Amino acid sequence: MNTSHFGEHVTIDGYGGSEALLNNKDLVLGSLSDLPAKLGMTTLSEPQVFWAESNHIKDPGGWSGFVVIAESHISIHTFPKRGFVSIDAYTCKNGMDTDFIIKYFTERFELKDTEVNFLKRGTKYPEGDIY
Amino acid sequence: MNTSHFGEHVTIDGYGGSEALLNNKDLVLGSLSDLPAKLGMTTLSEPQVFWAESNHIKDPGGWSGFVVIAESHISIHTFPKRGFVSIDAYTCKNGMDTDFIIKYFTERFELKDTEVNFLKRGTKYPEGDIY
Numbered sequence: 324m325n326t327s328h329f330g331e332h333v334t335i336d337g338y339g340g341s342e343a344l345l346n347n348k349d350l351v352l353g354s355l356s357d358l359p360a361k362l363g364m365t366t367l368s369e370p371q372v373f374w375a376e377s378n379h380i381k382d383p384g385g386w387s388g389f390v391v392i393a394e395s396h397i398s399i400h401t402f403p404k405r406g407f408v409s410i411d412a413y414t415c416k417n418g419m420d421t422d423f424i425i426k427y428f429t430e431r432f433e434l435k436d437t438e439v440n441f442l443k444r445g446t447k448y449p450e451g452d453i454y
Numbered sequence: 455m456n457t458s459h460f461g462e463h464v465t466i467d468g469y470g471g472s473e474a475l476l477n478n479k480d481l482v483l484g485s486l487s488d489l490p491a492k493l494g495m496t497t498l499s500e501p502q503v504f505w506a507e508s509n510h511i512k513d514p515g516g517w518s519g520f521v522v523i524a525e526s527h528i529s530i531h532t533f534p535k536r537g538f539v540s541i542d543a544y545t546c547k548n549g550m551d552t553d554f555i556i557k558y559f560t561e562r563f564e565l566k567d568t569e570v571n572f573l574k575r576g577t578k579y580p581e582g583d584i585y
Contacts, residue, residue: 375524436578
């Protein structure tokens with residue numbers, strides 16, 4: 324059985340972002356609505372965003388959002404008071420334009436710095452059905 | 455401002471899993487319900503699982519599920535006909551027991567092989583509020 328890599332996954336942790344933008348639920352939701360089409364992906368669910376209460380320790384509260392795309396996902400967790408955001412964009416298309424995604428979120432949340440990991444997912448994915 | 459890493463993220467891509475188990479929606483949903491408590495995490499949303507139709511190319515169809523935990527997530531994408539599953543477990547707790555999580559999913563889907571990435575997320579996360 325031939326194999327190829329299943330998908331590509333970029334994680335973006337952003338620093339020094341705008342408190343107001345990171346605290347804007349509509350902006351988080353809008354990003355989850357817009358980005359799949361820009362990446363040529365089909366959504367399987369409506370984007371959803373939840374408020375995370377402060378736990379008075381590490382997490383000062385923020386928005387957590389998620390959209391399922393076929394068959395992968397985009398997630399955004401914001402921490403307005405720390406100027407921090409943690410993003411995953413995982414697609415089953417190969418040749419992801421990571422620079423586009425980094426620029427998209429840098430502009431959207433006015434990030435001063437980003438920390439990026441790029442992963443090839445499922446590098447031994449079978450090219451045909453095995454069952 | 456002191457910094458520490460925000461969270462820990464393990465990706466598990468599993469191969470050679472049981473077609474029946476990977477095709478079992480209740481098992482996917484149950485994993486998303488059980489695992490947060492086992493990891494000492496608080497869920498922010500009910501776990502949700504969606505059916506992804508076959509696209510007749512790379513994706514032969516399967517279940518995509520996720521649960522938002524404060525403020526991170528667990529996601530599972532299954533591909534029963536390829537015996538493949540792609541899992542993310544991202545928590546804001548440090549000291550993740552990755553072996554436990556790998557074993558949990560290996561047993562649950564009878565995986566023959568796994569491919570694992572471990573990421574420290576937000577390594578420059580501010581220990582206090584900046585706004």
